[in-house]
Amino acid sequence: MPPTLDTEQLLEFDKRHLWHPYSSMAHPLTAYPVAAAEGAILTLEGGTSLIDGMSSWWSAIHGYQVAEINAALRAQIDHFSHVMFGGLTHRPAVELAQRLIALTPPPLQHIFLADSGSIAVEVALKMALQYWMARGEPERCKLAVLRGGYHGDTFATMALADPDNGMHTLFQHQLPSHHFIPRPSIPFGAAWEERSMEPLQQLLEQHHSQLAALILEPVVQGAGGMYFYHPKFLQRARALCDHYQVLLIADEIATGFGRSGELLACDHAGVVADILCIGKALTGGTLSLAATLTTEAVATTLSSQGSGTLMHGPTFMANPLACSAANASIDLLLRSPWRQRVQQIEAGLRRGLAPCRSMAGVKEVRILGAIGVVEMREAVDLNRIQPLFIEQGVWVRPFGRLIYLMPPFVIEPQAVEALTRGVVEVVSTFASSATRD
Numbered sequence: 001m002p003p004t005l006d007t008e009q010l011l012e013f014d015k016r017h018l019w020h021p022y023s024s025m026a027h028p029l030t031a032y033p034v035a036a037a038e039g040a041i042l043t044l045e046g047g048t049s050l051i052d053g054m055s056s057w058w059s060a061i062h063g064y065q066v067a068e069i070n071a072a073l074r075a076q077i078d079h080f081s082h083v084m085f086g087g088l089t090h091r092p093a094v095e096l097a098q099r100l101i102a103l104t105p106p107p108l109q110h111i112f113l114a115d116s117g118s119i120a121v122e123v124a125l126k127m128a129l130q131y132w133m134a135r136g137e138p139e140r141c142k143l144a145v146l147r148g149g150y151h152g153d154t155f156a157t158m159a160l161a162d163p164d165n166g167m168h169t170l171f172q173h174q175l176p177s178h179h180f181i182p183r184p185s186i187p188f189g190a191a192w193e194e195r196s197m198e199p200l201q202q203l204l205e206q207h208h209s210q211l212a213a214l215i216l217e218p219v220v221q222g223a224g225g226m227y228f229y230h231p232k233f234l235q236r237a238r239a240l241c242d243h244y245q246v247l248l249i250a251d252e253i254a255t256g257f258g259r260s261g262e263l264l265a266c267d268h269a270g271v272v273a274d275i276l277c278i279g280k281a282l283t284g285g286t287l288s289l290a291a292t293l294t295t296e297a298v299a300t301t302l303s304s305q306g307s308g309t310l311m312h313g314p315t316f317m318a319n320p321l322a323c324s325a326a327n328a329s330i331d332l333l334l335r336s337p338w339r340q341r342v343q344q345i346e347a348g349l350r351r352g353l354a355p356c357r358s359m360a361g362v363k364e365v366r367i368l369g370a371i372g373v374v375e376m377r378e379a380v381d382l383n384r385i386q387p388l389f390i391e392q393g394v395w396v397r398p399f400g401r402l403i404y405l406m407p408p409f410v411i412e413p414q415a416v417e418a419l420t421r422g423v424v425e426v427v428s429t430f431a432s433s434a435t436r437d
């Protein structure tokens with residue numbers, strides 16, 4: 001048994017031995033020790049309470065310690081926690097597939113239950129590539145990709161990140177090359193301009209015979225820049241993909257399950273993708289699980305070549321505990337007034353973050369659904385800004401120039417007010433001190 005550490009020792013050990021996301025062993029950032037999490041509140045060791053503005057990166061839509069999800073996990077644990085999915089199946093997976101088929105547009109009928117978002121995208125890419133191999137066009141192996149996107153951290157998904165601000169430069173010699181177009185230029189809510197489709201039109205015109213698919217995050221580009229674009233782009237992109245016979249892959253790993261105000265972000269445009277990836281909020285943020293859904297046409301075509309095998313099969317595929325959590329989370333979401341809650345959060349974010357619009361150092365404030373973004377002109381220094389948020393009693397984790405909020409849907413209006421007040425306070429302090437520096 002390792003010795004029980006006090007909080008200081010725990011933090012010291014963590015700093016020396018544990019990598020956190022995108023962190024350095026030479027210059028580790030402070031990590032804050034969580035002792036409890038309930039509803040929309042994180043409590044640190046030592047007793048500090050923080051209003052959660054992050055939903056643990058889009059996932060904890062119902063907040064923490066959700067009775068229904070915990071009960072489903074306990075019930076499943078008493079049966080079995082995991083069995084291989086090769087040659088075996090189980091009720092949690094089948095019942096999850098039933099729910100996903102009911103929840104998503106009718107053409108999406110075939111489901112791969114993956115173990116994380118990045119892997120769900122990898123599977124989507126394999127589906128698209130194997131589809132074209134089966135159709136006798138293996139040269140269709142490139143992707144059309146929007147700049148400013150993010151689809152994961154594995155090698156195939158890194159190759160889809162923006163070549164200028166993603167991880168391309170570091171790994172450029174190992175990554176396959178794809179065809180990029182600028183991010184959609186018309187923001188959500190702005191007047192539509194048809195000519196904004198020209199870059200995609202030209203790309204498809206020139207390269208469609210090498211393209212397997214267009215991959216995009218519908219309407220909301222998340223970790224690549226927190227940018228919201230006009231849903232008409234999606235409608236036009238669907239039509240162009242149909243015209244040039246290019247598959248459309250929608251990565252809704254961040255946006256799925258209501259975050260943008262619709263159940264799927266594709267619903268803003270009434271568009272159905274050929275391949276859809278979901279994850280994150282799928283289990284209400286309790287366990288890692290993601291899913292790749294596709295149509296009868298893609299599934300039967302790719303299954304018609306050779307052995308007809310989709311070449312993927314991770315050890316923890318369709319983990320029964322994760323599937324049980326997902327079933328409970330989906331039921332809870334659909335029973336809840338999630339749409340009104342998201343609208344209420346949207347109104348609260350709009351009101352609460354408005355003062356940031358005129359502050360020094362702020363480039364833009366954007367709100368869509370339960371997502372609020374304050375884009376700064378310069379990248380913020382996490383070492384300086386993070387303690388300020390803690391002082392304000394809010395959990396907000398900026399990246400680069402982006403300070404953003406996406407609280408759990410169960411957050412109370414007063415807590416949204418407190419969260420946005422905290423952000424306004426920190427942005428004003430931070431911006432004015434930055435201008436003095």
Ligand SMILES: Cc1ncc(COP(=O)(O)O)c(C=O)c1O
Nearest residue numbers: 116117118150151152222253254
């Ligand atoms: C749109 C999108 N796709 C894929 C991923 C990767 O998911 P994961 O971190 O579960 O691998 C993310 C994660 O942030 C995402 O936002």
